[in-house]
Amino acid sequence: MTNPTAAMLVIGDEILSGRTREANAYHLAGRLGKLGIDLREIRVVPDDHDVIVDALNALRAAHTHVFTSGGIGPTHDDITADAVADAFGVGIDVRDDARALLQAAVGHTRTLTPEHLRMARIPHGAELIDNPLSGAPGISIGNVHVMAGVPAIFVAMLDAVLPSLESGRPVxxxxxxxxxxxxxxxxxxxxxxxxxxxxxxxxxxxxxxxxxxxxxxxxxxxxxxxxxxxxxxxxxxxxxx
Amino acid sequence: MTNPTAAMLVIGDEILSGRTREANAYHLAGRLGKLGIDLREIRVVPDDHDVIVDALNALRAAHTHVFTSGGIGPTHDDITADAVADAFGVGIDVRDDARALLQAAVGHTRTLTPEHLRMARIPHGAELIDNPLSGAPGISIGNVHVMAGVPAIFVAMLDAVLPSLESGRPVxxxxxxxxxxxxxxxxxxxxxxxxxxxxxxxxxxxxxxxxxxxxxxxxxxxxxxxxxxxxxxxxxxxxxx
Structure with missing residues (x-):
């Protein structure tokens, strides 16, 4: 088969510690098979900046598409966006269009907190992935698509991303x-x-x-x-x- | 923490194709946490000899312990034992003690088939992991522990392996x-x-x-x-x- 290939990178201590059962890989695998995209690897790594950067660079060099889940929320353990920026060697800043999405999600009468703005920090050159559930966007940069770990949001973001991707003959x-x-x-x-x-x-x-x-x-x-x-x-x- | 570290290598097309939901990582993560062994990576790869060899060598160099699941049955897609032998640069042959375990499992009146004997092929220098459910043993070689993908057998083999491993302070x-x-x-x-x-x-x-x-x-x-x-x-x- 000469179908495009893909890898998934799951980011999160909670999977490796045994607290949480990983729930997105099975859904992704099923969706990719129907599109003729050949999922070749799933890798689960901890909330560790250097480990995430190395895994991203290995997987994006080896595969047509890379999908990540986890680590894009507002707290100190959400470090995926910074790792993505470092992997691509680009800067990262709060961006107006991402800020507007968060403002719309919280309502125009509330002031955005520093925690909201943390979720509006976008690596330079990335596109946003729509998050219809909680506002905070995902990120597409190069062949890497960065999505939430919360299953309902992961599924919604994947719906937004998949139609534009290079696909193959369905399996x-x-x-x-x-x-x-x-x-x-x-x-x-x-x-x-x-x-x-x-x-x-x-x-x-x-x-x-x-x-x-x-x-x-x-x-x-x-x-x-x-x-x-x-x-x-x-x-x-x-x-x- | 200076606890020993571990990685899990899941081997199987059925996970990556979306046919089967991976079921052993969550169990392993919980068990290792209680022993103070820090699970740092889970990697899922297809039934591809070279990919398995490369992943085994990367993970066994980086971690105190490596646990694999899948690919140790009697059929053409069960290629884990050969990949383990190649990763360690050793030969592989039918071994008498493994053959005896399979003979005991099928009963002493039946003749072992070539397919039974395929499950008695053991990399040189390995130890056997007891399989109380179906006879076909797992393999421990160096810091790598090779177990079945069928969840009940994976759990039983893990019970046999864990007590002898270097552990740490429970998390x-x-x-x-x-x-x-x-x-x-x-x-x-x-x-x-x-x-x-x-x-x-x-x-x-x-x-x-x-x-x-x-x-x-x-x-x-x-x-x-x-x-x-x-x-x-x-x-x-x-x-x-």
Whole structure:
């Protein structure tokens, strides 16, 4: 497949400490697959400036698109925007259009606090990502898209970003359930995978009650080829049932 | 903190494609925190030999302990053991003790298939990790611990591995709920974080019904210091309630 590739960078001590279960990667993975963007890596890092800068630079050099989540709020542990500016070697300042979005979100009768203004600091040369829920914008700069960690806001920002991105041929998949352990079908599966290298054939064991079974997932960009593979798998299932 | 550090490497196309929601990182993070092992990175990579080798070598050089999940079954897409052998520059072969574990798991009247034997291939110099559920062992080599992706087996293997590892001072945490948005308390929080740099003070906004609130999490290894921080936070809450 020659689809564009992507990486996700999750920024947040709360994931690594075990306090919070990461909730955005699964959503992103599903959305990217439908667009034919090949998610190749997810990396979770702590709220550590240098670690974030290094990870951003490694991932943006290696992939067509990079999506980040977390660390764009008003508190001392929200350091993503500064790390993004450093990774790109640009300055960062409060910007009028971002300030206007925050003013609109809090209402025109309230004065913006220094904490509001912290969320209006934008790396030079970035574009804003609309945040319909709480006002504080995300940031797109180069091939990096910086979004909130709060799941509802992450989803809304992703909706705003994805339509403009370079996409590819959507990845299609079909799945077939076998009521035998994967060891029993490993040999014909290996042969099928070797014969159809344009497809990805994954084998996922499951255990449900007293049944040890296997789900076989066929993924690719050509629906006819996937159908051919499923027919072959159905034949394997009849002979190894 | 001078606690030992750790990284997790999740190996599996099924996570990156959006088919499967990753389920082991949250468990690992919680267990390591209780042992005083500082989880510093989680990385998810596809079933790609070279990518796995590179990630293993980067993570094992940077951290005290590395835990992997996924890719140790009998099928063609289970390539973790070979990648581990290559990362360490050692050979890999079927080993008698691993073969005996698989023989015991399938019962002594059945003949092991080539697929069973694939799960008995062990990098030279590795130790086995007991798998009480399905027999096929995990692998410990150097500072890398290679475990199954199936959550019940991952948990069982982790139980077997953790007691022998270098640990540190357990990380304790307390949490305080504020019924105001985090912007309202960001300034005193920043001051408190600067004053108590031995603690990690995280701010996590939440939205529940009509309430925009903030959970403040204080983490550290000294219970008295955490209690002092919580007292200070309670005072902040009284004046910003």
């Amino acid at each position: 299609l998949s079909r799945e077939l359930r076998f009521e035998v352990g994967e060891g029993r079908i490993a040999a014909p599966l290996r042969d099928l995978a070797a014969e159809m290298p344009d497809l990805s054939i994954g084998s996922y064991p499951f255990h449900s009650g007293s049944v040890y079974g296997t789900n076989i997932v066929v993924r690719g960009t050509d629906a006819d080829r996937i159908d051919q593979a499923i027919e072959r798998l159905e034949a394997i299932r009849r002979s190894h049932g | 304790l945490s307390r949490e305080l709920r504020f019924e105001v948005g985090e912007g309202r308390i960001a300034a005193p929080l920043r001051d408190l974080a600067a004053e108590m740099p031995d603690l990690s003070i995280g701010s996590y906004p939440f939205h529940s019904g009509s309430v925009y609130g903030t959970n403040i999490v204080v983490r550290g290894t000294d219970a008295d210091r955490i209690d002092q921080a919580i007292e200070r936070l309670e005072a902040i809450r009284r004046s910003h309630g």
